[in-house]
Structures are given as C-alpha cells and as structure tokens.
Amino acid sequence: MKGIEMDDRTHKLPQENMLRRRAEAELQVTSEKLAAMSESDVLRLVHELQVHQIELRMQNEDLREAQSALEQSRDRYNNLFDFAPVGYLTLDDRQHIRESNLTMSTQLGIERVNLVGRRFSDFVVPESQDLLHLEWRAALETGRRQMELELELHRGDGSRMCAQITCVKEPDFDSDYDTITYRCAVTDITFRREVEALRREKEMELEYLAHHDMLTGLANRVMFQQRVTHVLTRARRQKRDIALLYLDLDGFKQINDSFGHEMGDRLLVLVAQRLRTCVREEDILARLGGDEFGIVLEEVSEPWGAPRVADKVIEALRVPFVIEDRELVLGISVGVCLFPADSTDASELIRNADIAMYQAKRRGGNAVHFYTPALTEAVHLRVSTESALRRAIDGGELEVHYQPMMELATGRIVGAEVLLRWRDSCRGLLLPDTFLPIAELSDLIVQVGNQVIHLVCAQIAAWRARSLVTPRLSVNISARQCMSDEIVTMLRQALEHYAVPPLALELEITESCCLDKVAIGTVLPMLKTLGVSLTIDDFGTGYASLTSLRNLPITSIKIDRSFVAEIAHASGDGAIARAVVALGRSQGLRVIAEGVEETRQLDALRKMGCDVCQGYLIAPPMPAEEYIQWLQDNACMNQTPT
Ligand code: C2E
Ligand code: CA
Numbered sequence: 001m002k003g004i005e006m007d008d009r010t011h012k013l014p015q016e017n018m019l020r021r022r023a024e025a026e027l028q029v030t031s032e033k034l035a036a037m038s039e040s041d042v043l044r045l046v047h048e049l050q051v052h053q054i055e056l057r058m059q060n061e062d063l064r065e066a067q068s069a070l071e072q073s074r075d076r077y078n079n080l081f082d083f084a085p086v087g088y089l090t091l092d093d094r095q096h097i098r099e100s101n102l103t104m105s106t107q108l109g110i111e112r113v114n115l116v117g118r119r120f121s122d123f124v125v126p127e128s129q130d131l132l133h134l135e136w137r138a139a140l141e142t143g144r145r146q147m148e149l150e151l152e153l154h155r156g157d158g159s160r161m162c163a164q165i166t167c168v169k170e171p172d173f174d175s176d177y178d179t180i181t182y183r184c185a186v187t188d189i190t191f192r193r194e195v196e197a198l199r200r201e202k203e204m205e206l207e208y209l210a211h212h213d214m215l216t217g218l219a220n221r222v223m224f225q226q227r228v229t230h231v232l233t234r235a236r237r238q239k240r241d242i243a244l245l246y247l248d249l250d251g252f253k254q255i256n257d258s259f260g261h262e263m264g265d266r267l268l269v270l271v272a273q274r275l276r277t278c279v280r281e282e283d284i285l286a287r288l289g290g291d292e293f294g295i296v297l298e299e300v301s302e303p304w305g306a307p308r309v310a311d312k313v314i315e316a317l318r319v320p321f322v323i324e325d326r327e328l329v330l331g332i333s334v335g336v337c338l339f340p341a342d343s344t345d346a347s348e349l350i351r352n353a354d355i356a357m358y359q360a361k362r363r364g365g366n367a368v369h370f371y372t373p374a375l376t377e378a379v380h381l382r383v384s385t386e387s388a389l390r391r392a393i394d395g396g397e398l399e400v401h402y403q404p405m406m407e408l409a410t411g412r413i414v415g416a417e418v419l420l421r422w423r424d425s426c427r428g429l430l431l432p433d434t435f436l437p438i439a440e441l442s443d444l445i446v447q448v449g450n451q452v453i454h455l456v457c458a459q460i461a462a463w464r465a466r467s468l469v470t471p472r473l474s475v476n477i478s479a480r481q482c483m484s485d486e487i488v489t490m491l492r493q494a495l496e497h498y499a500v501p502p503l504a505l506e507l508e509i510t511e512s513c514c515l516d517k518v519a520i521g522t523v524l525p526m527l528k529t530l531g532v533s534l535t536i537d538d539f540g541t542g543y544a545s546l547t548s549l550r551n552l553p554i555t556s557i558k559i560d561r562s563f564v565a566e567i568a569h570a571s572g573d574g575a576i577a578r579a580v581v582a583l584g585r586s587q588g589l590r591v592i593a594e595g596v597e598e599t600r601q602l603d604a605l606r607k608m609g610c611d612v613c614q615g616y617l618i619a620p621p622m623p624a625e626e627y628i629q630w631l632q633d634n635a636c637m638n639q640t641p642t
C-alpha cells in the first residue's frame with residue numbers, strides 16, 4: 001500500500017510545475033489580448049471566468065469525494081485482509097514471505113515483522129519439509145496454478161499447528177509481471193485433527209472393550225468367534241487341522257459363593273495366567289464368559305496334540321491357588337473338537353467342543369472328553385497299544401527278523417539288518433509301522449530298543465555256542481535313544497553280558513539324530529569308542545548335510561528306499577540315488593542301497609558304484625532259524641565277521 005502512495009506523489013509534483021509554467025505563459029498572451037479588448041468584451045470574459053471557477057470548484061469537490069471513497073475502501077480492504085478468518089501469506093518464488101495478515105501472525109503467535117522477509121520453510125516442521133519441497137517443485141515444473149497441502153508449522157511458543165494451505169500462483173503486478181507470487185490461504189486445522197485423533201483413540205478403546213475381557217485381558221467370546229472363523233479360513237486353504245478346547249472350571253461357583261465375587265475375580269485372573277503358560281504365543285486363548293475359557297490350537301500335526309495340551313491344562317490347575325493365605329482348589333473340564341474331522345464351521349466347532357466339555361463334567365470333572373469318535377479312538381489306540389506293548393516287552397512277544405545284505409562287487413553276504421516284529425497272540429505277526437510310531441511318542445521306544453539289543457546279543461551268543469559265525473548285524477536305533485548316553489551304558493553291559501565283540505554290531509541311526517547336540521557331542525563319539533560302527537539310515541530324506549557328517553564317527557550311509565524305487569520307475573532316472581552314491585564315496589563312506597526288488601535296480605546301483613545291496617531281490621527279512629538256513633543254502637556260513 002505504501003508503495004502506491006509514494007509513486008503518486010513523485011508523479012504529481014513535476015506535472016504541477018509544468019502546468020503552472022504553461023498557465024503563466026498563456027496568461028501573458030491573454031493579458032496582451034485583454035489590453036486590446038473593449039469593456040463589454042472584458043465583462044463577458046470575466047463572467048465566463050467566474051463560471052469556470054465555479055465549475056472547477058465543483059469538479060474539485062467531486063474529486064475529493066472520490067478520493068475519500070477510495071481511502072475508505074482501501075481501509076476496508078486492509079481490515080478484511082488482516083482480520084479474515086484464514087491466515088494469508090504472500091510468498092515470492094523463493095518462498096520468502098512478503099506479506100502476512102494479522103490472522104496468520106495470531107495463528108502462529110509470531111509478530112508480523114518477524115514473519116515478513118523470512119523463508120516460509122523456516123516455519124515448517126522437519127517432518128513436513130519433504131512434502132513442501134515436493135509440492136513446490138511440482139508447481140514450478142508443471143506450471144500448475146494451484147496447490148493444496150497439509151503441513152505442520154512451528155508456533156512461536158514451540159507448539160505445532162496443523163495447517164491446511166491453498167496456494168495460488170500469480171504473476172506479480174508490482175514488478176510488472178516478470179516475477180511470480182504465491183498467495184496462500186492458511187487454515188488452522190489443529191483442533192479438527194486433535195478431535196479426529198481423539199475419536200480414533202476412543203474408537204480403538206471401544207473396539208478393545210468390545211473384544212476383550214476386562215478382568216483377565218484375554219479375548220472375549222466375540223473376538224474368539226471372529227478369530228476362530230479367521231483361523232478356519234486359513235486352515236481350509238492350507239489343509240491343516242485345528243483343535244478347539246472348551247474349558248470350564250470345576251468348583252468355581254462354590255468358591256465364588258463362599259468367599260465373594262472379589263475373591264472369585266482374583267482367582268479368574270490367576271487361572272488366566274496359568275492357562276497362558278499352557279499354550280504357545282500363536283494359539284488363541286479367550287475367556288468365553290463366567291468361568292469358561294476357550295483355546296484354539298493351530299497346527300495340530302498329530303491326533304494327540306490336543307489331548308496333550310488338555311492334560312497340561314488339567315495339570316496346571318491341579319496345583320492349589322493361594323490368595324490371602326488361603327489355599328483354593330479348582331478343577332477343570334475340557335471338551336475337544338477337531339476341524340475339519342468333526343466340524344467345518346466356527347460356531348459348530350465351538351458348540352461341539354462345549355458339548356464335549358459337558359461330557360467331561362458329567363464324568364466328575366477334571367477330565368478331557370473328545371467330541372470326535374475318531375479322536376477318542378486314536379487316543380484309545382495309543383493308550384491300549386502302549387499298555388499292550390509294555391506287556392509284550394515283559395511277556396517276550398517281541399522278536400527280531402534278519403534281512404541279508406550283499407556286497408555288489410563280490411556277491412558275498414556281508415551283513416544283515418535286524419528288523420523288529422511283534423508276535424501278538426490275537427493279531428499275529430505285527431510289523432513295526434503299526435506300533436513303533438506310538439512307542440516313539442514316549443520313553444517306551446527306549447525300552448523297546450533295549451529289548452532289541454538284548455535279543456540280538458543273545459542270538460549272536462546262541463549262534464556262537466552252536467559255532468555258527470554269522471555276518472555282522474545292523475540294529476536300528478531311534479532318534480530318542482541317541483539323545484541320552486544311557487544307550488552307551490546299556491550296550492556295553494549287553495555286549496559284556498553275552499560276550500559279544502563290538503565288531504559284530506553296527507547301529508543304524510537317523511539323519512535327525514545327526515542334528516541333535518547331545519547325540520553329536522556325546523553319544524555318537526562314545527558309541528564309536530565302544531567299537532561299534534555307525535550307519536546313517538534313510539539317507540537323503542532328512543536335513544543332515546555331508547559337511548556335518550564329516551566330523552561324525554560314521555562309516556556307512558544307507559540310501560532311502562524311495563530313491564532306490566525311483567530307479568525302477570520308467571519316469572525316474574535314479575538321479576538322487578546316483579548323487580547319494582557319489583557323495584558317500586567322495587567322503588570315503590560305504591554306500592548301502594535298501595529296498596532292491598529288481599535286477600535292473602541292482603545293475604544300475606552296481607554301475608553307480610554302490611557298495612552293498614539289500615532287498616526282496618536278495619532275501620526278505622526272516623526269523624532267526626530261517627535266516628541261518630538261508631545262509632547255509634547260499635553257502636555264506638563260516639565267514640569271519642566283516
Ligand atoms: P528301515 O530301517 O528303512 O527298514 C527297512 C524296511 O524296508 C523294513 O521294513 C524292511 O522289511 C523293508 N524292506 C526290505 N526289503 C524291502 C524291499 O525290497 N522293498 C520294500 N518295499 N521294502 C523292503 P520293516 O521291517 O517293516 O521296518 C520298518 C521300519 O521300522 C524300519 O525301516 C525302521 O525304521 C523301523 N524299525 C524296524 N526295526 C526296528 C528296531 O528294532 N528299532 C527301531 N528303532 N526301529 C526299527
Ligand atoms: Ca534301517
């Protein structure tokens with residue numbers, strides 16, 4: 001505004017001087033003309049002059065009025081500019097603030113003199129700088145006239161202001177339109193943003209309240225239902241089994257009635273804490289209401305995964321709770337339902353688990369009941385097999401069969417694998433696959449393993465007593481047996497007891513055994529020291545790398561049956577078998593192939609450089625007497641053990 005006034009004054013002064021000079025010159029001419037005029041002409045002239053004078057005065061008055069109107073409108077504009085409800089800034093093309101209205105300075109709490117001349121970006125918080133920079137560049141490069149952006153600005157008192165800014169780019173008329181001006185309207189939206197944030201926070205709080213149990217902090221029934229639905233969708237896609245456990249406390253009502261709700265609440269919190277220790281982080285645990293809880297187990301890989309957790313829960317609650325020096329005893333009834341075996345949708349799964357829980361309660365509580373007949377059967381099978389197997393060990397129903405192993409280069413029988421059989425009085429001869437997986441679930445496998453060692457040593461001793469010298473025997477050892485040095489003691493004692501030389505035995509261990517720290521560090525080296533040699537069974541199906549084998553006391557590897565079977569298939573070329581043979585030989589290991597059923601497999605294996613073969617083509621597993629007969633028939637007897 002000041003600039004405009006200055007310009008008016010500097011233009012007006014020389015113009016007035018010029019006018020005066022011209023008027024004086026004309027007056028000179030007029031005076032000369034006047035002297036030559038008649039009196040009547042002079043009077044007429046004076047009259048006209050007076051009229052002119054009046055006209056001029058009137059014109060002057062009009063001008064003054066117009067000027068005052070202009071001044072009023074300018075004042076009005078200034079007021080509007082300063083007290084507009086939005087902040088207003090004019091920036092030059094280098095972001096310097098050239099003008100600011102009063103609202104802007106009030107919004108920021110910074111005096112106008114401290115704004116004008118400074119760069120606008122000086123007032124922008126670091127987190128918003130990048131956005132400003134980007135938008136500004138885009139406006140410069142694209143020639144876009146308008147930009148809208150939301151930035152946070154520093155206020156004078158150190159607080160932050162959330163600003164919604166609309167900038168319009170214009171040529172600057174003050175500088176004859178050769179520079180650019182940005183006119184920016186700045187709205188303070190801090191309050192609006194704060195309200196929004198508060199609302200979001202409240203919504204989240206409500207959401208939490210709607211999905212959680214306030215007392216225990218666990219998920220509530222609504223959330224449980226939602227998560228179960230979600231988990232089932234995923235399980236359906238990944239073809240996985242899910243188990244849902246419905247839990248109900250036994251005896252909670254009595255405690256609540258006798259000691260009051262406050263005590264009841266405290267007890268529920270402690271129960272929730274104990275339940276948490278029974279499940280993994282990724283399992284779902286919820287309080288379904290009152291004294292009812294729910295658990296969802298993802299990835300139940302075996303039928304007894306769920307009962308195992310149920311047992312854990314019952315055990316966890318068996319220890320009395322102590323509140324204010326008072327011991328409180330609770331029990332828990334657990335119902336289990338499986339997806340997809342029993343139910344395929346979330347509500348049904350929860351309902352069926354609930355039904356199963358009632359069955360457990362009816363049986364007196366502190367028990368697990370399975371909704372599924374299949375699961376009940378699986379658990380029954382496990383329990384009955386375990387006890388039958390225990391009886392079989394004691395009753396001498398376990399026996400071992402022998403399957404010869406032949407050296408490919410010479411055709412000599414260089415060993416035999418010892419394979420376990422269970423001669424059950426009702427069911428006949430049982431193969432290991434029907435009972436060993438169940439034995440593997442507990443320490444029962446260790447007892448079975450010990451029995452096998454004793455049977456084998458006793459057999460060798462018996463043969464020796466009959467002067468029958470048989471090839472070396474390979475005994476299968478389970479991974480669980482390798483994980484404790486008990487096997488070393490047991491084996492040493494058995495060898496001593498039956499006076500069997502360690503050289504007469506070889507142990508077949510699994511790849512998983514080679515990954516176990518105790519096995520690698522202690523058990524395997526001790527077995528080696530004892531003098532028995534070690535073979536890795538089913539090689540290629542696990543994760544053992546040959547580099548890890550290099551440091552182990554291993555002498556042979558056995559290619560898994562499946563890779564040998566591939567050699568016989570029209571489609572398979574036996575590439576894996578070939579690779580395993582090459583790998584084994586490169587490490588100086590003896591390579592054995594099992595499951596050889598056809599001559600072409602035998603030929604192929606021979607060509608690959610495999611050392612030893614075993615399979616139905618040579619002979620099936622046979623009971624002891626049959627095996628001796630077979631050896632005699634094939635003229636393999638009286639050989640020194642290899
Ligand atoms: P494995 O160690 O792989 O034993 C070889 C299996 O292949 C035996 O089955 C054997 O009968 C079978 N087999 C032999 N020749 C052929 C053939 O030409 N073709 C086919 N398809 N199969 C053949 P089995 O006796 O049923 O034993 C199964 C598994 O049980 C064994 O597999 C081994 O892992 C385990 N096992 C057997 N006895 C014992 C034992 O005393 N202790 C332990 N821990 N595990 C044992
Ligand atoms: Ca084996």
Ligand code: CA
Nearest residue numbers: 537538561594
């Ligand atoms: Ca095998």
